[in-house]
Amino acid sequence: MTAPPLAHLINELTKLPGLGGKSAARLAYHLLKRPTADVEALASAILDVKSKIFRCSICNNMTDVEPCVICSDTRRDPTVICVVEEAFNIPTIETTRDFRGVFHVLLGALSPLKGVGPQDIDVAGLVRRVQAGQIREVIVATNPNVEGEATALYIAQQLRPLEVRTTRLGFGLPVGGDLEYADQVTMSKALESRREI
Amino acid sequence: MTAPPLAHLINELTKLPGLGGKSAARLAYHLLKRPTADVEALASAILDVKSKIFRCSICNNMTDVEPCVICSDTRRDPTVICVVEEAFNIPTIETTRDFRGVFHVLLGALSPLKGVGPQDIDVAGLVRRVQAGQIREVIVATNPNVEGEATALYIAQQLRPLEVRTTRLGFGLPVGGDLEYADQVTMSKALESRREI
Numbered sequence: 001m002t003a004p005p006l007a008h009l010i011n012e013l014t015k016l017p018g019l020g021g022k023s024a025a026r027l028a029y030h031l032l033k034r035p036t037a038d039v040e041a042l043a044s045a046i047l048d049v050k051s052k053i054f055r056c057s058i059c060n061n062m063t064d065v066e067p068c069v070i071c072s073d074t075r076r077d078p079t080v081i082c083v084v085e086e087a088f089n090i091p092t093i094e095t096t097r098d099f100r101g102v103f104h105v106l107l108g109a110l111s112p113l114k115g116v117g118p119q120d121i122d123v124a125g126l127v128r129r130v131q132a133g134q135i136r137e138v139i140v141a142t143n144p145n146v147e148g149e150a151t152a153l154y155i156a157q158q159l160r161p162l163e164v165r166t167t168r169l170g171f172g173l174p175v176g177g178d179l180e181y182a183d184q185v186t187m188s189k190a191l192e193s194r195r196e197i
Numbered sequence: 198m199t200a201p202p203l204a205h206l207i208n209e210l211t212k213l214p215g216l217g218g219k220s221a222a223r224l225a226y227h228l229l230k231r232p233t234a235d236v237e238a239l240a241s242a243i244l245d246v247k248s249k250i251f252r253c254s255i256c257n258n259m260t261d262v263e264p265c266v267i268c269s270d271t272r273r274d275p276t277v278i279c280v281v282e283e284a285f286n287i288p289t290i291e292t293t294r295d296f297r298g299v300f301h302v303l304l305g306a307l308s309p310l311k312g313v314g315p316q317d318i319d320v321a322g323l324v325r326r327v328q329a330g331q332i333r334e335v336i337v338a339t340n341p342n343v344e345g346e347a348t349a350l351y352i353a354q355q356l357r358p359l360e361v362r363t364t365r366l367g368f369g370l371p372v373g374g375d376l377e378y379a380d381q382v383t384m385s386k387a388l389e390s391r392r393e394i
Binding site: 006013029030042043046068 | 199200201202203205206209210212213214215220222223224225226227228229233235236237238239240241242243244245246247249250259260261262265266283284285288
């Protein structure tokens with residue numbers, strides 16, 4: 001009953017992550033109500049991003065200049081590398097303003113279940129950067145889940161012969177939450193990483 | 198730190214309903230990882246929908262043919278009109294397969310707070326359709342909220358002189374929910390509309 005061009009757009013939208021049938025339909029109908037100029041701006045932003053953005057040859061970050069603005073920023077400390085799974089994890093860490101080093105994007109995490117092995121993620125690039133020298137610390141900021149943990153352990157193993165300080169983000173209670181909502185594993189980690197006050 | 202074309206796309210995406218900064222960023226990074234052909238398909242579906250879809254001259258439904266497939270379907274009963282606020286409410290009712298009449302899209306709901314008055318929604322079109330004759334029933338399926346209720350009452354008022362049967366969707370407990378999660382107003386409505394078993 002839905003007109004074919006509309007049904008087609010809804011179908012294209014449901015292919016996006018986090019959009020179910022209902023949200024996709026809501027978006028499509030919303031676009032129909034917007035001025036043509038706004039809708040064209042969205043379509044051209046989508047095409048632009050695909051044609052202008054590529055991966056930084058040093059850190060795999062998404063960039064429109066080579067090397068990316070983080071790698072080429074002389075005010076940053078190139079001797080500390082923060083390792084993340086995906087480029088979109090970088091803004092999350094940047095918003096803290098606490099990290100002034102550089103990044104390395106793995107482009108994934110180890111997952112035997114999904115068939116992602118060590119050759120599918122860019123640990124080799126990280127090892128090369130550390131071998132090239134002058135790296136004081138590698139902070140592993142992979143996700144706090146099974147895949148992220150497995151990846152962190154694998155990275156630690158690969159870096160051990162290079163004798164570089166390798167650290168992992170701290171685990172514990174999320175700030176601002178209520179104790180009663182903490183799951184068992186997070187609570188165990190919080191107890192384990194308790195500190196003197 | 199985010200490359201400008203990427204930041205621009207994220208900004209365009211946050212203008213869409215239900216997309217906050219984080220979901221917009223997630224979508225943008227997802228598009229970067231997809232093959233160019235897929236991304237172009239999405240962009241062209243967005244442009245297509247805007248150029249090919251318009252409102253049905255009879256019922257205001259979104260359509261690519263005039264009149265829309267529902268209005269022109271001879272197997273449907275044109276003497277029963279279901280009134281909805283927006284075109285995207287039609288699929289929700291159609292999925293039940295219980296309604297075989299036609300629709301009328303109001304293009305909004307009365308809302309003094311948002312400055313939406315009777316002249317801003319298409320009640321006049323509904324009145325004309327009823328005046329043209331042969332309408333047995335008007336089912337008012339506006340949203341179960343303050344604006345939807347006000348709109349339903351206004352429609353009932355406007356249709357009273359025409360002596361057409363005017364009904365409103367039933368209120369009560371949503372099926373599949375737990376009683377303890379029902380809010381006070383829904384619970385009152387459920388009590389009010391109780392039936393013999």
